[in-house]
Amino acid sequence: MFRSAFPVVKTEEIVMRKVKPEDVVFYNTLSDPQTSLYEFWEPHRTYEDTLEFLSRIFTKYENGVYCDWTVTRRSDGEPLGMISFHDIFPLHARADIGFWIVKKYRNMGYATKAAKAMIEYGFSSLGFERIQALCATENAASVKVLEKAGMKREALLEKYARLNVDKSKLSDIYMYTIFP
Numbered sequence: 001m002f003r004s005a006f007p008v009v010k011t012e013e014i015v016m017r018k019v020k021p022e023d024v025v026f027y028n029t030l031s032d033p034q035t036s037l038y039e040f041w042e043p044h045r046t047y048e049d050t051l052e053f054l055s056r057i058f059t060k061y062e063n064g065v066y067c068d069w070t071v072t073r074r075s076d077g078e079p080l081g082m083i084s085f086h087d088i089f090p091l092h093a094r095a096d097i098g099f100w101i102v103k104k105y106r107n108m109g110y111a112t113k114a115a116k117a118m119i120e121y122g123f124s125s126l127g128f129e130r131i132q133a134l135c136a137t138e139n140a141a142s143v144k145v146l147e148k149a150g151m152k153r154e155a156l157l158e159k160y161a162r163l164n165v166d167k168s169k170l171s172d173i174y175m176y177t178i179f180p
Helices: 021-029 047-062 110-124 139-150
Strands: 014-018 070-072 079-089 093-101 130-136 153-161 166-178
Touching: 014 110, 021 079, 070 110, 079 110, 093 110, 110 130, 110 139, 110 166, 130 139, 130 153, 139 166
Parallel strands: 093 130
Antiparallel strands: 014 070, 070 079, 079 093, 130 166, 153 166
């Protein structure tokens, strides 16, 4: 997180690299309601929303906080999605992990590969002793990714958050965890 150089994380098929200004068009896919259906954050409604989102990431980078990566295909550099550590508590050696993959690259194993690689990176390089994830109970695809990445369902958080899928009600959320 706090390093002099941005940490690039690689697997055989994907590379998690620094978010770049030229990624703005790719990140504008966050305006697709399907991408943010089960998210806690609001979908990007305008190009300016995407610019603001990237500006917050770049400010973290300027402060030496490296916890947001663009997931790319190793063979051609094609952006596939994003993976991040957030709600980081150094005192407790804990962080949440979150990810999304654009619709055309879903169900190809990229999210699972990225999650596994970042979990390993979080334990081996960042010193985390607990990594957790929150996931909508009805988000079967993310449940599958988290379980394939080795995470265990630890809790059901009832009526926990208003998700984009239906802002009129509080949705139930699963908490998944993994330890080194």
